[in-house]
Amino acid sequence: EVQLVESGGGLVQPGGSLKLSCAASGFTFSGSGIHWVRQASGKGLEWVGHIRDKANNYATAYGASLEGRFTISRDDSKNTAYLQMNSLKTEDTAVYYCIRHSEVIDIWGQGTMVTVSS
């Protein structure tokens, strides 16, 4: 079964850091790109960024609103992608999803909740 499982969410203080993981199974992870998307409670989806596969030099791109605070990486040996979030703000509070992008954007994880609060 093709699956993505996010982890690492939790409560963090403003200004803090958090690293989310996206563990993949059931497909060839090394040949797929991964997107990160977030959704604040009661709000719409926001594209956070993506990382391409090795064939595309692991290129990354990010949403304009993130101001360089977030970094996406991956470890193909562990079938896992990561989202490093620094200088967190209360407005970063959201459910964070990872999504597979092989030939197409298709499989979503169930999400992990990040709460930024003092």
Add this chain to the structure above:
Amino acid sequence: QTVVTQEPSLTVSPGGTVTLTCASSTGAVTTDYYPNWFQQKPGQAPRALIYSTSNKHSWTPARFSGSLLGDKAALTLSGVQPEDEAEYYCLVYHGDTWVFGGGTKLTVL
């Protein structure tokens, strides 16, 4: 910054047909924008429905179809079912970044 606009809400009767649209502030949405459509029901993760304008995933019901309508991407539901009540989001590609529309809340009434 690119803004992608969808109808905030639409209402359709069971068995009816409804079209949701997706417009870009940068101009016409074309196939080069690779429009995707996703469905999200309350408490659930979104689910992919359409990719690259009009292509369905293996799990996408036949009543869903994607197209370009004028200068917008469009998602048409024909023979709407009660279970189609959900939020629908488009996603378009803009110069190595992707942008979601604000979503359309579809009510089946």
